[in-house]
Every structure is written in structure tokens, then in C-alpha cells.
Amino acid sequence: MSENVAGKVTLEKLVSLCQRRGFIFPSSDIYGGLSGCWDYGPVGAELKRNVKAAWWRSIVQERDDIVGMDTSILMNSKVWEASGHVTNFSDPLVECKNCHLRWKADDLTENKCPSCGGELTEERLFNTMFKTFIGPVEEDAAVVYLRPETAQGMFVNFQNALNTTRKRLPFGIAQQGKAFRNEITTGNFIFRSREFEIMEFEYFVKPGTDEKWFDYWVEERLNWYVKLGINKEHLKLNQHPEEKLAHYARSCTDVTYLFPHGWAELEGIANRTDFDLKQHSAASGKSMEYFDDETKEHYVPYIVEPSAGVDRAVLAFLCDAYDEEPDKDEIRVVFHFHPDLAPIKVAVLPLSRKENLAVFAKDVYTTLRPCFITQYDDTQSIGRRYRRQDELGTPYCVTIDFQSLEDNMATIRERDSMNQIRVPVSALKNTLLAKLSGEDLFVLPEGGKIWKEEKKES
Numbered sequence: 001m002s003e004n005v006a007g008k009v010t011l012e013k014l015v016s017l018c019q020r021r022g023f024i025f026p027s028s029d030i031y032g033g034l035s036g037c038w039d040y041g042p043v044g045a046e047l048k049r050n051v052k053a054a055w056w057r058s059i060v061q062e063r064d065d066i067v068g069m070d071t072s073i074l075m076n077s078k079v080w081e082a083s084g085h086v087t088n089f090s091d092p093l094v095e096c097k098n099c100h101l102r103w104k105a106d107d108l109t110e111n112k113c114p115s116c117g118g119e120l121t122e123e124r125l126f127n128t129m130f131k132t133f134i135g136p137v138e139e140d141a142a143v144v145y146l147r148p149e150t151a152q153g154m155f156v157n158f159q160n161a162l163n164t165t166r167k168r169l170p171f172g173i174a175q176q177g178k179a180f181r182n183e184i185t186t187g188n189f190i191f192r193s194r195e196f197e198i199m200e201f202e203y204f205v206k207p208g209t210d211e212k213w214f215d216y217w218v219e220e221r222l223n224w225y226v227k228l229g230i231n232k233e234h235l236k237l238n239q240h241p242e243e244k245l246a247h248y249a250r251s252c253t254d255v256t257y258l259f260p261h262g263w264a265e266l267e268g269i270a271n272r273t274d275f276d277l278k279q280h281s282a283a284s285g286k287s288m289e290y291f292d293d294e295t296k297e298h299y300v301p302y303i304v305e306p307s308a309g310v311d312r313a314v315l316a317f318l319c320d321a322y323d324e325e326p327d328k329d330e331i332r333v334v335f336h337f338h339p340d341l342a343p344i345k346v347a348v349l350p351l352s353r354k355e356n357l358a359v360f361a362k363d364v365y366t367t368l369r370p371c372f373i374t375q376y377d378d379t380q381s382i383g384r385r386y387r388r389q390d391e392l393g394t395p396y397c398v399t400i401d402f403q404s405l406e407d408n409m410a411t412i413r414e415r416d417s418m419n420q421i422r423v424p425v426s427a428l429k430n431t432l433l434a435k436l437s438g439e440d441l442f443v444l445p446e447g448g449k450i451w452k453e454e455k456k457e458s
């Protein structure tokens, strides 16, 4: 793990903050955890849902050429035989002859155990698919696998999706869901785990146009992270050399991110050619051909596949949003999440718990709650409550004070600038909606601008 440096995000700081604020906990924590498994807490679950929703919106809802699916985790084992996973989905494993720890040979830079320096065994291949049995009898015929990728569910449904939606090529199928890999080593928080989520899509194209579409998707996918707030300088493309390509890929470019542990893969964009559809066609005896009614040709489409890890995206958004800012004598820790990703959008904070103020503030809270994920917090001093919301990455706090009872106005405090503006309670909802969607000023129906005086948080 990286060293703890003030002002700089480290995995230690992130893990501790995520646990303290309810983003992410070790799985089965009260029993000592389970290696490579994590639980998302109340705000972490919201953040993850927001990441997935932003992806679904941009890939499925805002496009005409991609449809969504949700296929099962357990599939007929013949799928994994045809796809090549039973034979090829393996990592080279070595074991220390002294302490018996196991390592992925690819991760080692020296030929000795990183833990005790002991001698290592010869490499052997270890298939990382989790195996289980369907039904009550544990026999070979009942073997099923927990899917290591969601892609195969989309390949075997290619004709179903095409025929029921009447789409023409180029056309894509997208899905999000759990995947399982019995990784030899896990680590770097949620970066590499044994149970994780993938969001990926298969884009079916006419052979010969695959390279053009590959380049298009590499660019699009890189930009998606930037649009959601990731600093461009922290993203880099990495083209795989031929000898490192997966068994199904002709070419692959990774979108990599500068994680605290170094540059590492966030998403892979692969040109899978017609490999998968041809394999499934040969093994099932079912046609995977497409009839192109413009050219009157039959062909098996090529596939371009952008495949992203949900948890890695969450980790990248957490790392990039994290900041430590000098604030008076203290350090303000804040997540500058993009408003679409922020787990809580608005916090309503009454200045005191006095009954008349509480009734007023609760009223504001119930008006806002149907529109945004809103939190009501009346504990501790207002300064501490602002800091708590900063650590949750809440873009706006609405403060209700005694003056509010007189003039029916409330204060909106902005997370990033810490600026405060005074707004009529009746305009709160629209002002916040405008601000959360990136508009600078909200114009009242009568034409006036609703905020004039901006002052710093005192």
C-alpha cells in the first residue's frame, strides 16, 4: 500500500474514510472478513448505483443503437466450453515452498516469494472460474460456473435481441451485473476482488468496419470518465501488446487510471472479432449470421466490446474526488463528486433543535425529499455538520435559521466553493435542480435572479 502523505489521497486514508462514513466495509467483518469481498454501505450503495445509472443512461437510454439486457449468472456449462473459458481462463500460479503463500506469476518481478523471500515452485495454470453444482448431487454432469464476465449472456442472446428489437447493424447489447473470479491474489481495496460488478456492452458491426468502431469507442469511453469529473491527466490509454491479449481478442486498449498504487486498468476495449459468435454457432448448431438487407450478404458480425469494472470505476471516482484543503487551523476533507454521482444531493440542516425551527426545517425536508436524495441532520454544531456533509460529498446544504421563520428564506451552502446564498424557500427546489444540473443562475419567473449576496462560510 502507498505511504500516507498529507494532502494526497492514499488507499489507507480512503479505506478508513469509506468505513467511517459508510461507503464500503469489509465483507463479513464481524467474522474477520472474507478476502477479496466487500460490502457497500448506505452511501456507498448510492454512489455505486449512480455510477451504474450514469453508464446506463449514456450507453442505453441516450442512444438508439444499443439495447439493455439482464441475463442470468448461472449458464449452461457448454457456454464456457465453447467460449474457451474452461480451457483458457487461467492464471499462472506459483507457490512459496517455505511459507506456502500463492502468487500470480505475472505480478512478480523477482523469482522469490515477496513475503518471506523463499523459493517458488514451477508455474502451473490455475483456472479462476468458480465452480459449483446445480441440484442436490455433486457430480460432473451437474457442474455450473459463476460467470467470470457478463459478455457470454449477451452473445448467446444475439439473435433474440436482434429479432425482438428489429435493429440493424451496427447495434449493441449492454448489461451490468455481478461477475466472480477466484483471483490468486486480491488487493488494493476494491480494485481486485473475487466478487465484483462489470458494466459492458457488445457492439456488433460489419466485418471490415471493426477498426473504425474500435477507435470510436476508445475515444467515447475515455471521455465518459472525464465528463463525470475525472481529471484528464489521471487517465491514459494503454494498448496491449499481442502476447498479452486475451484468448478471444485481436486487439485491446485499456483506459487506465492513476490509482494510489499506480497506473492500472479501469476498462478494456477489445476487438473480439467473430470469435465468440462463431464458437457458439459451432457448439450449439444455431446460426449466428446476420442478413444485411442493404448489401444482401449473410455474415457473422464482428464485436467491439468496452468492458468496465463498476468497483474500479467507483474507486477511481472516490480517488479523484478526494481532497484535503487547509481550512482555518484544520484540514477540510471533501469529496468533490460530480453532482450526478454524489450519494446525497442535499442536506437540510436546522441551526437549532428548537421546536418551531425543527417544524419549519422538516417541512422543507419533506418538500425536497421526493426530488433529490436528501438527508436531515440536526446533530452537533453547524460547522461539524458541514464537514460531515463534505466527507460524504454532498453538493448542497440548506440551512434553516431563525431569520428563516421571519423572511421565509433559507441559505444554500455550496460544497466546493463554500459560498452561501440566500434563497426564498419557495424557490429552493428549482434553484437546487438548476444548480445540480450545472446551471449557474436560476432565473425567477418574474425575471429576477434569485441570489445576489454571496458570502463565505463563517
Ligand code: GAP
Pocket (backbone or CB within 6 Å): 148, 149, 150, 151, 181, 183, 190, 191, 192, 193, 194, 196, 197, 198, 200, 265, 266, 267, 268, 305, 307, 308, 309, 310, 311, 312
Ligand atoms: N468481457 C470482458 C472482460 O470481462 P476483463 O478485462 O477481464 O474483460 C472487465 O474485465 C473489467 O472488469 C476490467 O477492466 C476491470 O475493470 C474489471 N475487473 C476485472 N477483474 C476484476 C477483479 N478481480 N476485481 C474487480 N474488478 C475487476
